[in-house]
Amino acid sequence: MPWFEPAPEDAGLLRRRHLVLVEDPALVDKALRRKQVVRIHRGIYKEGEAPDDWERAWSACATVGGCDAVASHRTAARVLGIEVPDGGPDEVTIPRAERRIHRADLRFHTSVLASDDVVDLNGLRITSVARTLVDLCRTEEEYRAVWAVERALARELVTTTALDAALERCRGVPGVKRARLLIGRARPLSQSPLETAGRLALVDDGLEEPEVQMPIRRADGREALVDLAYREQRRGLEFDGRSEHGMEMAVFEDRTRENQIVLRDITILRFTWFDVFRRRPQYLRTVREAIGA
Incomplete structure (x- = not known):
């Protein structure tokens, strides 16, 4: 339809106020019902198909109105390739003096952002990787935040120097002490959110922090990595994720690998999401008993 023409400054997206200037509002609503256009945020639409992460972030900022908004938190993370859970409202940061009521699809944060904490990504104002992680x-x-930092470090999306600088710029910002603590707990060798959660639970319970991805020579001569390990006590902790280990072949390979490790006189304790999150006291007690803590 010829009237689906985005304004040059609107990144290929459509604003309702522009649409109703050139067409009957009832026809705009009909186009929405027919899914010729899809709503992204209040007053922001896209023709035809669902928006990508960048378009969602751009529309989240554009729908604010009245002040400068910067894509941040989970919304920024998705655009920047930082691993965060899917779903939930988009998030933007606005100047501290502004006040906005949260919407079902949009959450507002207020903060003073230094110039080094904001980057321009093809016309989108978005927090830097370091500031987003902070x-x-x-x-x-806790474990989700630490895992996000671990993956960003492992993939070289950010450096510890950049994180330290972002923390320094955030002095006095609510929650920055917690951020400094969690960033300090990140171990880039971690291979899964569950492994990270299991390690953090042990440390929070006062146990010595286990070694992450400890290498060991198997009985068949090949090298293996144990998710978490207490080297001196010769105890290893392995964590079964929800998807990969739900497959028969993955389970078979794990058991073969575990048997080879045990033959090297390393006792393996195996845990699942259910153990770490739903049966945490039993998980902690099992590990304590195993290492003689």
């Missing part, structure tokens, strides 16, 4: 560590569940 914000996640201020607001997200």
Whole structure:
């Protein structure tokens, strides 16, 4: 339809106020019902197909109105390739003096952002990788935030120097002490969110921090990595994720690998999501008994 013409400054997206200037509002609503256009955020639409992460972030900022908004937190993380859970409302940061009521699809944060904490990504104002990770560590569940930092470091999306600088710029910002603590707990060798959660639970319970991805020579001569290990006590902890280990071949390979490790006089304790999150006291007690703590 010829009237689906985005304004040049609108990144290929459509604003309702532009649409109703050139067409009857009832026809705009009909186009929405027919899914010729899809709503992204209040007053922001896209023709035909669902928006990508960048378009969602751009529309989240554009729908605010009245002040400068910067894509941040989970919304920024998705655009920047930082691993965070799917779903939930988009998030933007606005100046501290502004006030906005949260919407079902949009959450507002207020903060003073230094120039080094904001980057321009093809016309989208978005928090830098370092500032985004600091914000996640201020607001997200502990193991999710630490895992996001671990993956970003492992993939070289950010450096520890950049994280330290972002923390320094955030002095006085609520939650920055927590962010500093969680960033300090990140171990880039970690291979899964469950492994990270299991390690953090042990440390929070006062146990010595286990070694991450400890290498060991198997009985058949090949090298293996144990998820978490107490080297001196010769105890290893292995964590079964929800998807990979639900497959028969993955389970078979794990058992073969585990048997080879045991033959090297390393006792393997195996845990699942259910153990770490739903039966945490039993998980902690089992590990304590195993290492004689």
